[in-house]
Amino acid sequence: MVSMWLCLVGLLAHTQAADHCSPEGGVCQEDHHHCSGEYHSGLCPGGVHNRCCMPTGSHSSGCPGLTIVSRSQWGARAPKSVSHLRNPVSQVFIHHTETPACFNEHDCSVRMRGIQNFHMDSRGWSDIGYSFLVGEDGRIYEGRGWDKVGAHTKGYNSVALALSFMGSYMTHNPGKAALDAAQAWLGCAISKGMITSSYKLYGHRDAGSTDCPGDSLYALIRTWSHYDHHGKPHH
Numbered sequence: 001m002v003s004m005w006l007c008l009v010g011l012l013a014h015t016q017a018a019d020h021c022s023p024e025g026g027v028c029q030e031d032h033h034h035c036s037g038e039y040h041s042g043l044c045p046g047g048v049h050n051r052c053c054m055p056t057g058s059h060s061s062g063c064p065g066l067t068i069v070s071r072s073q074w075g076a077r078a079p080k081s082v083s084h085l086r087n088p089v090s091q092v093f094i095h096h097t098e099t100p101a102c103f104n105e106h107d108c109s110v111r112m113r114g115i116q117n118f119h120m121d122s123r124g125w126s127d128i129g130y131s132f133l134v135g136e137d138g139r140i141y142e143g144r145g146w147d148k149v150g151a152h153t154k155g156y157n158s159v160a161l162a163l164s165f166m167g168s169y170m171t172h173n174p175g176k177a178a179l180d181a182a183q184a185w186l187g188c189a190i191s192k193g194m195i196t197s198s199y200k201l202y203g204h205r206d207a208g209s210t211d212c213p214g215d216s217l218y219a220l221i222r223t224w225s226h227y228d229h230h231g232k233p234h235h
């Protein structure tokens with residue numbers, strides 16, 4: 001009996017070492033087994049029931065190289081109301097928050113809660129305005145999410161997703177970690193079917209009178225391959 005138990009433990013340890021599916025220690029296993037966390041799809045080979053059991057508190061984006069801090073992880077309030085987008089959308093707007101930047105998950109989570117409070121309590125919106133935000137820590141923070149109408153770009157909220165860089169980018173650009181995260185997020189949005197593979201990218205100022213996302217960041221995004229130099233955003 002004891003030797004069988006040892007054998008089983010050895011087998012499990014071996015399986016876990018071989019089948020890690022997230023940097024935080026997620027493990028691929030058949031999803032009828034108990035998971036002391038949450039199951040996530042799309043990260044494990046084999047059948048649909050071979051899924052990634054991730055420890056509670058870990059970050060799953062379902063996309064390689066991309067860390068998404070979920071609403072519950074940064075401590076979001078519940079939205080006052082929710083409207084659904086029709087995905088995939090074909091336009092993405094880039095913003096900046098014009099707040100101080102943040103460089104670790106704790107500080108960025110504090111910043112997220114502050115922005116959400118400002119948008120809900122001072123602006124009177126139903127939730128934080130942006131679809132997603134990105135910190136100088138290289139993490140993506142879930143705002144309204146992939147498939148919800150936001151309050152970010154007047155006239156385009158129901159036909160676009162918005163990614164906002166946390167910081168103020170008039171005279172300098174976000175660091176490499178944030179820029180890499182933004183590119184990974186765009187790729188992830190395509191792979192999940194949330195934006196079209198031929199999506200057009202704009203800065204907030206392309207849709208209205210604002211200096212958002214800052215002179216420096218605006219000049220940078222105009223070098224990105226999906227930036228629309230020839231057209232205008234459409235409603």
Ligand SMILES: [Zn+2]
Nearest residue numbers: 095096204212
């Ligand atoms: Zn903006």
